[in-house]
Amino acid sequence: MPIDSVGPTGNLLLDALSDPDRALLAPDLERVTYAKGQIILEAGAEVTHVTFPCNYTVLALVVTTRDGRTAETATIGHDGMAGRLVGLGHLPAFASVMVQIGGPMLRLDARRLEAAADQSAALRDLFIRYADCLVAQLLQTAACNALHAIEQRCLRWLLTLQDRIVGDTLPVTHEVLAAMLGVQRTYLTRILRELQDQGLIRVGRGRIIILDRPAVLATACECHGRVRRYCEAVLGPVYGAGD
Structure with missing residues (x-):
């Protein structure tokens, strides 16, 4: 069922779009619900869709080693999205996406996101800035795991x-x-x-x-605050007020 192209979605990234830009995505957004512990994308699989957690649903990007051990590399809540990032093309998933806290999400064919990004510079800019914030979280997590x-x-x-x-x-x-x-x-x-x-x-x-x-x-350690301040500077109201 298509979402309302004007009303809030519960995902801050989508809700930060202008009404015309959200209307580019709304007809193709699918409402889904996932339970805690579900894997919605396996490492190595083709990334065909992007997923937007809504409200207080939380996803984790998880890397698994050969001996079965796991570690989280990023946390994604209603301020973000998981799956293919705008501009990166058709690449397989490096990490698995696991549901950390179950609940509602919106799912979108990755090709539709790319098509919308081609039509709107503002939409493309927002999602590229989000990708930059996700990379910042990944880099800071790597440093934190090594040093703290x-x-x-x-x-x-x-x-x-x-x-x-x-x-x-x-x-x-x-x-x-x-x-x-x-x-x-x-x-x-x-x-x-x-x-x-x-x-x-x-x-x-x-x-x-x-x-x-x-x-x-x-x-x-300073890692949480550093990532939060960076995301606030890059995404502004999408990420919320600082501490």
């Missing part, structure tokens, strides 16, 4: 997830968080206990609650 302690990396990940949902309660299990950070579950459990003892978070069954965001921001 697991405690700081864990807090960065929690802040990044909190940016994309409402409230302080993050619906994430130890198992998922350990997989995203590329560490053993038992090791992560000890780290979470230490962060809880510091009064930064509270750990519950299937959830982690951020108790003091300013303190978490102060304790985490």
Whole structure:
């Protein structure tokens, strides 16, 4: 069913488009719902569609090694999109796209996005600027994983997830968080206990609650703040107000 070309979609990137530019995409946007843990794009597969998370749905770009270990390289919420980026042509997916928090999304044939970008310089510019922000997140995550302690990396990940949902309660299990950070579950459990003892978070069954965001921001490494400030500068109101 086509979406309303004027009303909000729940995806900040789409909602930042002018009405005429959104009308270029609206007839071809398909409403879909995915559950937590689903893989919507396998690494190595042809990228035929782009997916826009809506509201508080969250996706993760995940790389898997030969021995089966995984690590998250980027988090994508209602401020972005997953799949083919504008201008990159027909390339296979390097990373898998996994649903981190299930919910509604909008799906679009990648060829239709390219066609719309050819018709509108403003639309093309917005999606290219988003691609630049996604690359910034990937680069900063690589630096963070190489240089910073697991405690700081864990807090960065929690802040990044909190940016994309409402409230302080993050619906994430130890198992998922350990997989995203590329560490053993038992090791992560000890780290979470230490962060809880510091009064930064509270750990519950299937959830982690951020108790003091300013303190978490102060304790985490600079990576979360650096990416957020860059995205705010490049995308402006699409990314939201800063801390």
